[in-house]
Structure formats: structure tokens, C-alpha cells
Amino acid sequence: MKLPNGQTHALPPVKIIVALPDLELKVTDHVGTDTGLLHNGDTTDDARVTLSGKGVPGATVRISEGIVGKYGSLTEYVRVDGEGNWSWTPEKPLSEGKHILSISSQGKNQIFELNVDTSSVVPEMSLNVTDNVGTETGVLANNATTDDSHPLLSGTAPAGSWVSIYDNGRWVSDTRTDASGNWSFRYLFLSEGEHVISGNVRLANGYSHKIPPVKINVALPDLELKVTDHVGTDTGLLHSGDTTDDACVTLSGKGVPGATVRISEGIVGKYGSLTEYVRVDGEGNWSWTPEKPLSEGKHFLSISSQGKNQIFELNVDTSSVVPEMSLNVTDNVGTETGSIANGGMTDDNRPVISGNTKPHTLVTIYDISHNALLGYANSDSNGHYEMQLPRLADGQHRIQVTFGRRGEAEQIDFTVNTRELMPNANIEAIFSVAENGELTAVNTGESLKSGELLFKGTALRESSIHVYDQGEMVGYARVNLDGEWQLSLKSLSEGEHTFSIRASGPGGKIQALPDITFEVHTLSAEPLVLLIDTDEAQLLIAAGQDTEVEVAMPNDLLPVSLADVLPQQPAELELKGAAVSDSGEQVASEAVYAAAEAIEPVIAEVPLYFSSGAELLPELYAAK
Incomplete structure (x- = not known):
């Protein structure tokens, strides 16, 4: 020990003995019939044995293992608890064969030899x-x-x-x-x-x-197949080998509930042209009818499900079938709609023609009166066809419908007259369109901040919409086939606009809609600036042209004349509202004038409060 005066002296020595507890290692088997503690060199069927033992509380135990003759593949660390106990079980099973398990802590070591053999372990399966x-x-x-x-x-x-x-x-x-x-x-x-x-x-x-x-x-139930004819005078169940005049026979039967029935067919000598699948319902029934008719001639219809099969031979001959052909023309316009009688009149210049014929038949439609081909239609699997005719001119028309290649035909005569047909126009909505395209619904009489309007409405198809502003046509729209129209008006000038809307029907019949009025104000109003001269108690107004001014006065303002403070060359500003005296009574407002050119402000912006015989208090709005 060294003293402050520089002298040194030796301290008496203290002798201690460090005695650490032995590092204990136990290896425990948990698998099979023979479990418990293992001895060094034992064979075990547990690939995830538990290592445990005693050590210095708080110390760390290092665990390592390796197959004999190979570098160790494991190094783990575990902490000894406060009672001096530690324990570790590998997450990954040890591989088959011999292992040297070693532990070390506080300079102590233990080695344990173990042979892993899990061949006798039967896993849960x-x-x-x-x-x-x-x-x-x-x-x-x-x-x-x-x-x-x-x-x-x-x-x-x-x-x-x-x-x-x-x-x-x-x-x-x-x-x-x-x-x-x-x-x-x-x-x-x-x-x-x-x-x-x-x-x-x-x-x-x-x-x-x-x-x-x-x-x-x-044990699978039998797969049942029934083939049913629905056409002609002789209908019902068919037998294998029968001839039928029904090209869309129905296949049905019994099967395993929930199972799938595969249906295929082919003409004799040709590859099968059909493969379809149908599900057996919960009651064990299934049914299928082809959408496309079977072709003329012999067919082999085969079904299979759950390893069961059925084959049915069928000859299709529809030459004796005379289809029921029909022709209807339907009016869908105006107050009187429905079927048009032969020789009747209609105000629909695009009526719908429909009817029935043989399934999957080409239908050709002519206007014989005008020597014009109007179009084609195909009948569906039920023989139904339908088509909306192109626009027909006013006058008489003889429409002929020809079915298939054989040339069977039906005709109907009617007259088209759209001259008295009202357009039945309506305005559904009006929108103000902002510069960014945003639409805002507006109503007649409102003030607009945008110079663009969008009208949307409905009317009789092929009518036209005309929009006038102060007697001048400013917009036109055509009603589409869905009976809808829309019209945009752009670059509307400042001020009031009164729009007159006229709708013209397909035959020229005119309908006037109620006038629409809007006031357009798109110029941005700059804020007014007050200039206060506290020495002379004068109030000056700085404003640009076309600025609207709302005039009000706090109750505590004192009266003063404005006659000497107004500019020499005024431009009139609109005065809105009324002034209120310091007693709370309303006083009459007068017109206020400001310079046509703005006065350069010299102080900060303040609210505008003034009226006849009033000024702002200097202490409230003093110059900075």
C-alpha cells in the first residue's frame, strides 16, 4: 500500500481455497417400455434424450456432441438456475449411431457415450x-x-x-x-x-x-338409363335401337347420390362429338337434355359412373317433323304498347320481331315493301327467335320472315307513324363542372362559380334535344337507343342565363321543357384592404374592379363622415347588408365607392366595417 507521503507498506496476506461443486450429468430415456436414467455406453431408442444435472448457480453449461470419428454437429448453452439445477432436451432428434455427449462449466467436464437405435420404435400412425x-x-x-x-x-x-x-x-x-x-x-x-x-x-x-x-x-348400385322422346304424336320412353323424331331427347336415370355421370355420343363410324358430365342428386336421380340437337342418323349414347356403364342406340329422323312457325311484332314505344296486329299501325319505328320455329334454325327477315334485307336471327334450343328491327321509315311495311333452307315463310303488314309521337323528355340532373372535372349537382336559380354545365336526362329514343340561351341555340344532343341523353355547355359568360330546352320526337313533334335560369360568377374577388390614417382619422378603401363588398359595423364604432375620404374617380361597389349603430339600432346604408384602380395598401389587411356616418376606432385598427 502506498501512503500520501510516498511511503509504501505491505498488507497482511489472506489465503482462500476455491472449492467448486462437481458438475453432474444425467441422461434420461423417455421412449418405449424401458425408460429412465442411462449409463455411459448404453444403447437407447430415444433420439431426444434429456441431459440434466447440478452446477454452480448462475453459471453456464456448454453442451456439445458428435458422432464417433466425425466433427461434432451440436453446440448448445444452458444456464444453471438458482437452485443449482440445469436441464436440456434437443429439439432435433439425434441421428442413429454412436454419440459422444460432452458438457463443461466452470472448468469442470463430463463425457457421456451413447448409442442411438430407434429401429424398434413404432411411431403413431x-x-x-x-x-x-x-x-x-x-x-x-x-x-x-x-x-x-x-x-x-x-x-x-x-x-x-x-x-x-x-x-x-x-x-x-x-x-x-x-x-x-x-x-x-x-x-x-x-x-x-x-x-x-x-x-x-x-x-x-x-x-x-x-x-x-x-x-x-x-358395392355399387346399378346405373339406370332412360331415353325420353318429347316431340310429335308418339312420345315417351324409347328402347335401344328405336327411331325418334326428337333431336333433343332427354337422358335420365338412377345413380349413386353425389356421383358424376359421364355422357358421350358418336355417329356410327365417326368419332364421338359429345362429352358431358352431370351430377347425381341427393335422391339418386340424374337428368340431361342436349342444348344442341343431335344430328340426323344413328347415334350410340353411352353413360358411365362409378365403374358402371350403359349404351343406348338411337336413330334420329326429324324429316316428318313440321315445326310450329309463328311471327309477332311488338310495339315498345308510347302509351299504347304490345303486339301489332296484321294491318295495324304503330308509333314504334324499331319494333321487336319474334316467334317460334324449329330449334337452331336460321331466320331471315325482309322488308318486302322497301325491297330491303333487315337482318338475321337464330332460334335457340327451344325454337324461339327474337330481334329488334333497324329503324323503319314512316309508311307501310310488309315484313316477311323465312325459316331455314326450306323457305317456309310468314308475313305481316303494318304502318309506321311517328309524326304524332311525343318525345317525353325529362331533365334528370344538372351539374356544375369544375376545372378539375368534379361534378356538383345544381338547381335552377342558383349562382354558379363555374362556366360549364352538364345536363342529363331521358326521352324517347331517336329524339333530339335543343338548348337555347336568350333565343340563341347553344347546345344539341341526340337520344340514344336506351332513351338517355346528355349535353354539355362550356365557356358560359358572366351574368344571368336563361336556358330554353326543346325536345323533338322522331316524327318532329316538339315538346317544350321548363326554362332553367342560372347566374354565372367566375371572377375571383380579391379582399378589400382598409388604409387607416390615425392622424386625420380618415378611412380609405382599396379594392379591385367587380368586387362584391359586404358592409357591416360593430356596435362600438363612432359616427364620422366619409364625404372627404372617397376617391375622386369612383367605381360603384355593391353594398350588402345594413349598418348598426353603437346603440344597437339599424341605420340606413348608402352606396359606397372605391377607385377603379386599386389603391396600393400600406398596412396589414383588416376586416371592412363601415357605413354612413361611422369610422373604425383607431385603437382597434391602428397602423403598424
Whole structure:
């Protein structure tokens, strides 16, 4: 020890002995029938043995392991608790074979030799066969009978392992378990009879284990097929080999509820042109009618489902079928609508023509009176056709409809007269359009800050809309085929506008709509600036042209004359509102004038409060 005066003296020595407790290591087996503490050099079937023991409280225990002859693949650290205990179990199983487990802490060491052999360990595995067809569904018990030839196979096994599936000893497929140890496989087809479904699990460590098998019996109901004729005088069920005049026969029958029926057909000597699928309902019934008629001649109709098959031979001959042909013309315009009688009159210059003929037949439509082809239509699977005619001129028309190649035809005469047809126009909405395109709904009489308007409305199709402003036409729109119109007016001038709107019908009939009035104000008003001369108590007004001024006065203003403070060359400003005296009484307002050119302000902007015989208090709005 060194003293402040520089002298040094030796302190008496203290002798201590450091005695650390031994580092204890125990290895425990948790798997199989033989569990508990292991001895150094033992063989274990537990690849995740627990290492534990005693140590210095708060100290760190280092754990490492390695296969004999190879570099250690593990280094972990664990803290000794306050009671001097520690414990560790590896998250990843130890590999098969010999391992040297070593621990060290506070200069102490322990080594433990261990042989891992899990070949005798049988993991948790399961195999389920699930029926999803018919009225009775669910997991099948061993030796159960099912009507599902596509059952779902599923089960459990260690995560990441492979499962091989066998049917009566024959390999079917391989599948892999997910991270949770689950696997599943949908069987493509099980034939009728007895099936023993088994599995083999291959673990990540290379060992294999068999899953207990499930024995089931597949018994499928017969697949029924009925073919029904709906056309002509001889209708009903057909027999295989029959001839029918119905090219759209109905196929129906019985099957396994929930199953799929595959339908195919082909002309003799040609490849089948049809493949369709239909689901059997919950009652076991199915039905199908082709949308496109079967072609003339022989057909083999075949169905299959759940391993069952049926074949039906059919000869299609529709030569004796005389289709019921019809022709209707429908008016959809004006107050009187509906079918147009032969020889009648209509105010609809685009009526709808419709009717019935043979399914999937080309319909050609002519206007014989004007020697014009109007268009084509195709009848649907029920033989119905429909088409809206192009615009017809006023006058008489003879419309002829020709069906298919044989040339059967129907005719109808009628007269088109649109001259008295009112346009029935309405204005649905009016919008003010801002510079950024934003629309704001407005009503007549309002003041607008935008110089663009958008009108939207409805009217009889092919009518026209004309808009006038002070007698001058400023806009025009044509009503579309949906009966809608819209019209935009741009660059409207400042001031008041009165719009007169006239609608003209297809025949020229005029309809006047109520006038629409708007006042357009698009110039931006700059704020007024007060200039206060506190020495002479004068009030000056600085403002640009076309500025609206709202004039008001606080109750505590004192009266003063403004006669000597107004500019020499005034421009009139609009005076809105009325002044109020300091007693609270309203006094008459007078017109106020300001310079045509703005006066350059010399102080900050302040609110404008003035009226006849009043001034602003200097102490409230003094110059800065």
C-alpha cells in the first residue's frame, strides 16, 4: 500500500481455497417400455434424450456432441438456475449411431457415450377410409361396405415421412405427410368387391413401419338409363335401337347420390362429338337434355359412373317433323304498347320481331315493301327467335320472315307513324363542372362559380334535344337507343342565363321543357384592404374592379363622415347588408365607392366595417 507521503507498506496476506461443486450429468430415456436414467455406453431408442444435472448457480453449461470419428454437429448453452439445477432436451432428434455427449462449466467436464437405435420404435400412425357418396357418409369401419368408388384415404404419421398406399397388396400411390404429420389421397377408382387398403411409412431415419390395414367392401348400385322422346304424336320412353323424331331427347336415370355421370355420343363410324358430365342428386336421380340437337342418323349414347356403364342406340329422323312457325311484332314505344296486329299501325319505328320455329334454325327477315334485307336471327334450343328491327321509315311495311333452307315463310303488314309521337323528355340532373372535372349537382336559380354545365336526362329514343340561351341555340344532343341523353355547355359568360330546352320526337313533334335560369360568377374577388390614417382619422378603401363588398359595423364604432375620404374617380361597389349603430339600432346604408384602380395598401389587411356616418376606432385598427 502506498501512503500520501510516498511511503509504501505491505498488507497482511489472506489465503482462500476455491472449492467448486462437481458438475453432474444425467441422461434420461423417455421412449418405449424401458425408460429412465442411462449409463455411459448404453444403447437407447430415444433420439431426444434429456441431459440434466447440478452446477454452480448462475453459471453456464456448454453442451456439445458428435458422432464417433466425425466433427461434432451440436453446440448448445444452458444456464444453471438458482437452485443449482440445469436441464436440456434437443429439439432435433439425434441421428442413429454412436454419440459422444460432452458438457463443461466452470472448468469442470463430463463425457457421456451413447448409442442411438430407434429401429424398434413404432411411431403413431393411422389410416382412414372416408365415404363421401350417398346418404351414409363418413369414416368407414373395418369390414364396412361402401357405395363410394372414389373414397378419401387419410391418416397420420411422423412429419416429413413418406406413406406408400397399397390396395390388395398392389401399390397405388405415394404421398408425404405435412408439417403436422397429416396425409391424404383421393382414390381414383375402386372396383366392386373386397379391398384391403394398407400403408407403409418410411421415416426420415430410413426405417419403415406398416400401418394397420382397413378392409372394405365396395358395392355399387346399378346405373339406370332412360331415353325420353318429347316431340310429335308418339312420345315417351324409347328402347335401344328405336327411331325418334326428337333431336333433343332427354337422358335420365338412377345413380349413386353425389356421383358424376359421364355422357358421350358418336355417329356410327365417326368419332364421338359429345362429352358431358352431370351430377347425381341427393335422391339418386340424374337428368340431361342436349342444348344442341343431335344430328340426323344413328347415334350410340353411352353413360358411365362409378365403374358402371350403359349404351343406348338411337336413330334420329326429324324429316316428318313440321315445326310450329309463328311471327309477332311488338310495339315498345308510347302509351299504347304490345303486339301489332296484321294491318295495324304503330308509333314504334324499331319494333321487336319474334316467334317460334324449329330449334337452331336460321331466320331471315325482309322488308318486302322497301325491297330491303333487315337482318338475321337464330332460334335457340327451344325454337324461339327474337330481334329488334333497324329503324323503319314512316309508311307501310310488309315484313316477311323465312325459316331455314326450306323457305317456309310468314308475313305481316303494318304502318309506321311517328309524326304524332311525343318525345317525353325529362331533365334528370344538372351539374356544375369544375376545372378539375368534379361534378356538383345544381338547381335552377342558383349562382354558379363555374362556366360549364352538364345536363342529363331521358326521352324517347331517336329524339333530339335543343338548348337555347336568350333565343340563341347553344347546345344539341341526340337520344340514344336506351332513351338517355346528355349535353354539355362550356365557356358560359358572366351574368344571368336563361336556358330554353326543346325536345323533338322522331316524327318532329316538339315538346317544350321548363326554362332553367342560372347566374354565372367566375371572377375571383380579391379582399378589400382598409388604409387607416390615425392622424386625420380618415378611412380609405382599396379594392379591385367587380368586387362584391359586404358592409357591416360593430356596435362600438363612432359616427364620422366619409364625404372627404372617397376617391375622386369612383367605381360603384355593391353594398350588402345594413349598418348598426353603437346603440344597437339599424341605420340606413348608402352606396359606397372605391377607385377603379386599386389603391396600393400600406398596412396589414383588416376586416371592412363601415357605413354612413361611422369610422373604425383607431385603437382597434391602428397602423403598424
